[in-house]
Amino acid sequence: MVNQLVRELRQIVGEGGVITDPDMLVRHSTDWTGRFTGQAKAVVRPSSTSEVAEIVMLCRQHSAAIVPQGGNTGMVGGSVPVDEIVLSTARMSGIEPVDCDAQQVTVGAGATLAMVRAHANASRLAYTVDIGSRDTATIGGTIATNAGGLNLLRYGGTREQVVGLEAVLGTGGVVSHLGGLVKDNTGYHLPALLCGSEGTLGVITRARLRLMPFHAHRVAALVGFASTADAVESVTAWRAALDVIDAVELMLEPGMRLVCETFGLRRPFAEPAAAYVLVEVAAHADPTELLASAVSATPTVGDIAVAVDGGQRAALWRYREDHPLAINQLGVPHKLDVTLPASRLVEFLETVGPLVQSIEPAARTWLFGHVGDGNIHVNVTGLPPEDEGVDDIVLNLVSEMSGSISAEHGVGVAKKRWLHLSRSVAEIDAMRAIKHALDPDNILNPRVLF
Ligand code: FAD
Ligand code: 2HG
Ligand code: ZN
Secondary structure, three states, rough: HHHHHHHOOOOOOOHHEOOOOOHHHHHHOOOOOOEEEEEEEOEEEOOOOHHHHHHHHHHHHHHOOOEEEOOOOOOOOOOOOOOEEEEEOOOOOHHHHHEEOOOOEEEEOOHHHHHHHHHHHOOOEEEEOOOOOOOOEEEHHHHOOOOOOOHHHHOOOHHHHHEEEEEOOOOOOEEEEOOOOOOOOOOHHHHHHHOOOOOOOOOEEEEEEEEEEEEOEEEEEEEEEOHHHHHHHHHHHHHHHOEEEEEEEEEHHHHHHHHHHOOOOOOOOOOOOEEEEEEEEEEEEHHHHHHHHHOOOOOOOOEEEOOOOHHHHHHHHHHHHHHHHHHHOOOOEEEEEEEEEEEHHHHHHHHHHHHHHHOOOOOEEEEEEHHHHOOOEEEEEOOOOOOHHHHHHHHHHHOOOOOOOOOOOOOOOOOOOHHHHHHOOOOHHHHHHHHHHHOOOOOOOOOOOO
């Protein structure tokens, strides 16, 4: 049966479009953290929307489930097969010329985020979604997960950038809305629905993206604080004072120490700080003075390192972006990506580590993230990968504090057990009804979300 399916897949995409060699399947069958692992039956690599539609129809006939896969950098196991067919978008990476009048671009789902960002910059425009996995994560994957990332505070997340989409639904039907009209109130907004659907409703094949003006001037500062509360309160003040903040990220001393020791980086300051905020501002005119006056008006700031050129900024960003890499070196982490209401953020940051320690003395809790959005990445190491006791306690704490159990990574397979903490029965019923309508045979990512 599998052999027959593979033969028919080859008829659609050609001999080289289907991978069955076990060695080559490995990288498609394990996630970035090593927590989720399976064995794809095969990887099929279509190069057009019509090929995707044929594949979906064929898999419907064979009752063979499909896992859509972009860069496989997802953090919740949604792109990892147990034994399904992986549909890779790698061959659908074409990028059209930028439409400078509309300030938009149409791109293939398999284009990487870094490619699209560079392409926009070449036209003095910017695609404003940015995440640490930019070199590997794809446009399709970032749309399917509604990726948040570093610049959401200023520009909104992925959903806000998607003007239109082309996708193949679980029915095999193609929906295409790539005209680029920003005002278009003509019924349900399918692009918005597919955004964040985690491959459960359709395979995204192309996207029409909103671009923003390119800011030629960019300055970053790393600021030390004596406490987490001081850091969070300062961020609130800067957000109120500045309309040029592109990113504002929180780190704590244990994470900073881990990153510096793991990668041999120089400590940023002569003395450690309890908490660090990395703030980046960008504008058409030099925003250094604006940033300096906001920072100097904050009484609790400690040491400061300012970066004005690209090399200096990259050096500061390594402290933040190397957190996931350094944590991975300690073993398979439990990744809990949560949002708290602004009013509960400090309380959460001060409570969660001691709570985890009280239950699992051997566990270490690492906290960092997109503090301007209330989004904290809680990473816990020193636990068996399959032991979800700590996850349960942390996610329940988040729920009790009126937060979300998934800020930006999605639900995938990792969080579906806790979906009820963030969504009501009525909401989950509505989501199931949508799933059933668009994927009646449940062949697209059947293990994800529900
Ligand atoms: P994959 O991992 O391949 O897939 C993710 C999900 O989308 C799966 O459910 C998959 O089935 C589905 N999918 C993929 N392509 C399609 C498609 N074309 N059509 C339909 N469904 C599809 N995420 C953030 O939000 N913010 C961050 O700041 C961030 N930083 C990261 C830093 C690092 C170092 C790493 C490793 C990951 C980070 N991520 C972050 C997580 C991850 O990069 C994002 O979730 C990203 O959007 C996934 O893109 P991908 O192409 O790798 O998708
Ligand atoms: C980030 O912001 C990513 O670096 C990954 O979302 C977070 O590793 C994590 O927990
Ligand atoms: Zn993040």
